[in-house]
Amino acid sequence: xxxxxxxxxxxxxxxxxxxxxxxxxxxxxxxxxxxxxxxxxxxxxxxxxxxxxxxxxxxxxxxxxxxxxxxxxxxxxxxxxxxxxxx
Amino acid sequence: xxxxxxxxxxxxxxxxxxxxxxxxxxxxxxxxxxxxxxxxxxxxxxxxxxxxxxxxxxxxxxxxxxxxxxxxxxxxxxxxxxxxxxxxxxxxxxxxxxxxxxxxxxxxxxxxxxxxxxxxxxxxxxxxxxxxxxxxxxxxxxxxxxxxxxxxxxxxxxxxxxxxxxxxxxxxxxxxxxxxxxxxxxxxxxxxxxxxxxxxxxxxxxxxxxxxxxxxxxxxxxxxxxxxxxxxxxxxxxxxxxxxxxxxxxxxxxxxxxxxxxxxxxxxxxxxxxxxxxxxxxxxxxxxxxxxxxxxxxxxxxxxxxxxxxxxxxxxxxxxxxxxxxxxxxxxxxxxxxxxxxxxxxxxxxxxxxxxxxxxxxxxxxxxxxxxxxxxxxxxxxxxxxxxxxxxxxxxxxxxxxxxxxxxxxxxxxxxxxxxxxxxxxxxxxxxxxxxxxxxxxxxxxxxxxxxxxxxxxxxxxxxxxx
Numbered sequence: 001x002x003x004x005x006x007x008x009x010x011x012x013x014x015x016x017x018x019x020x021x022x023x024x025x026x027x028x029x030x031x032x033x034x035x036x037x038x039x040x041x042x043x044x045x046x047x048x049x050x051x052x053x054x055x056x057x058x059x060x061x062x063x064x065x066x067x068x069x070x071x072x073x074x075x076x077x078x079x080x081x082x083x084x085x086x087x
Numbered sequence: 088x089x090x091x092x093x094x095x096x097x098x099x100x101x102x103x104x105x106x107x108x109x110x111x112x113x114x115x116x117x118x119x120x121x122x123x124x125x126x127x128x129x130x131x132x133x134x135x136x137x138x139x140x141x142x143x144x145x146x147x148x149x150x151x152x153x154x155x156x157x158x159x160x161x162x163x164x165x166x167x168x169x170x171x172x173x174x175x176x177x178x179x180x181x182x183x184x185x186x187x188x189x190x191x192x193x194x195x196x197x198x199x200x201x202x203x204x205x206x207x208x209x210x211x212x213x214x215x216x217x218x219x220x221x222x223x224x225x226x227x228x229x230x231x232x233x234x235x236x237x238x239x240x241x242x243x244x245x246x247x248x249x250x251x252x253x254x255x256x257x258x259x260x261x262x263x264x265x266x267x268x269x270x271x272x273x274x275x276x277x278x279x280x281x282x283x284x285x286x287x288x289x290x291x292x293x294x295x296x297x298x299x300x301x302x303x304x305x306x307x308x309x310x311x312x313x314x315x316x317x318x319x320x321x322x323x324x325x326x327x328x329x330x331x332x333x334x335x336x337x338x339x340x341x342x343x344x345x346x347x348x349x350x351x352x353x354x355x356x357x358x359x360x361x362x363x364x365x366x367x368x369x370x371x372x373x374x375x376x377x378x379x380x381x382x383x384x385x386x387x388x389x390x391x392x393x394x395x396x397x398x399x400x401x402x403x404x405x406x407x408x409x410x411x412x413x414x415x416x417x418x419x420x421x422x423x424x425x426x427x428x429x430x431x432x433x434x435x436x437x438x439x440x441x442x443x444x445x446x447x448x449x450x451x452x453x454x455x456x457x458x459x460x461x462x463x464x465x466x467x468x469x470x471x472x473x474x475x476x477x478x479x480x481x482x483x484x485x486x487x488x489x490x491x492x493x494x495x496x497x498x499x500x501x502x503x504x505x506x507x508x509x510x511x512x513x514x515x516x517x518x519x520x521x522x523x524x525x526x527x528x529x530x531x532x533x534x535x536x537x538x539x540x541x542x543x544x545x546x547x548x549x550x551x552x553x554x
Contacts, residue, residue: 003428007428008424011424011427011428011431012424014427014431015382015386015411015423015424015427016386016389016404016407016408016411017408017411017412017415017420017423017424018408018409018411018412018413019412019420020412027420027421027424030421030483031421031424031425031428033482033483033484034374034425034483034484034487035425035428035438037370037371037484038371038374038375038438038442039371040368040371041368041371041372041441041442041445044368044441044445044448046441046444046445046447046448049444049445049447049448050444050447051440051443051444051446051447052443052444052446052447052450052498053274053443054274054304055260055274055450055498055499055500056260056261056304057261057306057525058306058307060303060304061298061300061303061305061306061307062303063300063303
């Protein structure tokens with residue numbers, strides 16, 4: 001399915017990307033040329049192949065879940081953070 | 088009295104003054120470099136890299152020193168902290184010399200996509216240095232810095248290293264922390280060293296490698312003995328030669344690979360022809376995976392938190408759109424659009440989903456060979472020597488294809504190194520690439536050490552290409 005200017009504008013809206021009026025056509029052409037090349041993957045049978053979203057061999061090493069740079073007030077089950085929204 | 092570190096920094100700064108106006112490897116030098124050198128000379132900073140000046144690609148955060156990623160969008164952005172790789176390098180005594188030019192957000196293969204102008208190849212300034220770490224490779228090749236840090240998502244350390252005649256390593260995924268590396272393709276990105284000599288790249292790797300609590304994907308494996316490996320030779324190594332990739336490459340690239348194979352065999356390695364049947368899928372898979380990840384990673388550049396804001400005064404969404412539309416260059420927009428498309432409803436399975444499955448096949452090519460006992464794989468780094476500025480800018484696909492031999496290692500996660508192999512008849516650098524098992528950078532440095540003794544590295548003269 002060829003990429004046209006309408007699809008470029010839809011995708012640009014999804015990506016919050018302003019596209020100049022006169023650029024949509026050439027972007028559609030660029031994307032179509034790359035996607036046309038990418039469609040060479042259509043010939044590969046992956047029906048029994050699992051996906052590889054990442055190549056980590058081990059589970060990511062997590063660190064202790066603890067607040068940093070803030071201390072709970074004595075005896076409290078909550079902690080205070082600097083105000084970021086003006087009063 | 089000025090000490091050795093101060094002298095090294097001064098020599099680099101003088102070389103930058105002389106060469107940078109033409110080559111444009113550096114976007115800026117670090118005003119703190121001389122002070123850092125003085126600290127080393129006074130004995131206040133010690134370590135395995137004490138006093139060694141290092142050029143840093145401008146997508147690695149440097150505390151107090153502007154970090155732009157080669158983008159208008161981040162112009163003026165001054166990080167509050169160092170990337171882990173930079174911090175570790177400094178802790179080992181290295182001195183940040185300055186920040187090097189790159190394709191915007193590391194997206195490109197020629198450093199022509201920098202918003203601040205292209206870097207030129209020191210061996211022939213009418214040609215590109217490769218990319219996206221083109222500034223780092225050109226800085227090292229021209230003697231402006233003895234070594235540099237780059238980042239490699241699909242070949243961005245190795246391809247410019249090949250074009251500029253220097254050593255470039257993409258470590259195993261997870262070997263080096265990505266904390267403070269501005270994210271492009273998070274499942275592919277690795278920080279890697281670039282140096283004139285293999286042993287200097289090895290030193291830099293040893294300094295920056297290792298687990299980092301700030302990056303959950305960084306591995307807990309012990310650091311490699313990379314420096315020692317450079318002198319160990321290749322006796323007993325079994326190296327697979329991917330000769331089937333050579334047809335269609337430049338004849339001087341093919342001859343470099345054949346010569347390297349013969350030299351490694353003469354040095355005691357067993358060379359056997361192998362095949363990577365899924366290597367031809369690397370570029371289509373890479374340009375779906377990398378752009379999908381990039382479209383997500385670059386969503387954070389919205390004019391709210393970092394860098395430039397363009398606000399037409401029509402609400403928040405209009406501000407996002409205007410900031411991103413005017414802040415990003417053409418190639419970044421193209422990739423965000425491609426990635427957003429590949430992830431969008433109705434297309435996800437056919438594009439991103441499919442790419443993730445073919446990626447499995449690309450990795451299996453390597454695990455099959457390593458399981459069969461191969462220690463390394465020898466193949467080209469690039470299909471042809473450095474091309475001319477402007478030669479591929481009008482055709483994104485032609486540009487993408489210059490990563491055809493490098494993207495496989497990122498998709499598979501395995502380590503890979505580009506090593507210089509002399510020069511072509513017209514004087515441009517030639518190179519070959521070696522890949523190894525996960526976390527076996529030592530095998531790569533063993534082979535690099537042997538090739539370096541056969542093809543001694545040399546600096547590009549600062550007056551190359553001037554009549």
